[in-house]
Amino acid sequence: MRKVVVLACICLFTSCDWFTSKEGKTQELVHEEMQNINFNEVDRYPMFSDCDEMVSKEEQKKCFENTLLMHFSMTLQDFDFVIETEVKDTIFVDFMMDRNGAISVLGIRKNANIDDQMPEFNDIITQSLKSMPKIQPALKRGIPVSAKFRIPIVLNSN
Structure with a gap:
């Protein structure tokens, strides 16, 4: 029984991320991508x-x-x-x-x-x-x- 309760708690804590909205995940991905862009360089020169x-x-x-x-x-x-x-x-x-x-x-x-x-x-x-x-x-x-x-x-x- 104790193992089932521990397993249920682990599932509960890890499933919190499942309830995050798609918009929130998208914003997080956009923010990460913006951090990786070097705005001081161009990809192709004129x-x-x-x-x-x-x-x-x-x-x-x-x-x-x-x-x-x-x-x-x-x-x-x-x-x-x-x-x-x-x-x-x-x-x-x-x-x-x-x-x-x-x-x-x-x-x-x-x-x-x-x-x-x-x-x-x-x-x-x-x-x-x-x-x-x-x-x-x-x-x-x-x-x-x-x-x-x-x-x-x-x-x-x-």
């Missing part, structure tokens, strides 16, 4: 038409960055900057790509020397981003997402 989406994430990132830098380089070569002193510096361009593939400049970080010698630099970079070829947005779990990026541009004049 893609230009000449980048291969079947390569690794690192290769996608390299293709994205190299295509951007080539675009900036070609744009900057079209301008003749008159520079009084030698410039060797790195400029950081922060931009946002929204879930539709549109790009907007968030900020351009550079020193005052470059600002004095090339005041039109910000406008050139902003226009360059607007004339980019079509880009597919970044993906997180198969859903297009907005993403921030920082691209370094190395200026070297001799």
Whole structure:
């Protein structure tokens, strides 16, 4: 008899989970899944038409960055900057790509020397981003997402 009572108590305590609503279980699963998602990384980087989406994430990132830098380089070569002193510096361009593939400049970080010698630099970079070829947005779990990026541009004049 004692064994039956102990067995009944064990069944009673373990069966409490059976009475939990499906909504409660669903909420718990969603909460656990949200804890596992890294919102600081994307699953796939934005893609230009000449980048291969079947390569690794690192290769996608390299293709994205190299295509951007080539675009900036070609744009900057079209301008003749008159520079009084030698410039060797790195400029950081922060931009946002929204879930539709549109790009907007968030900020351009550079020193005052470059600002004095090339005041039109910000406008050139902003226009360059607007004339980019079509880009597919970044993906997180198969859903297009907005993403921030920082691209370094190395200026070297001799």
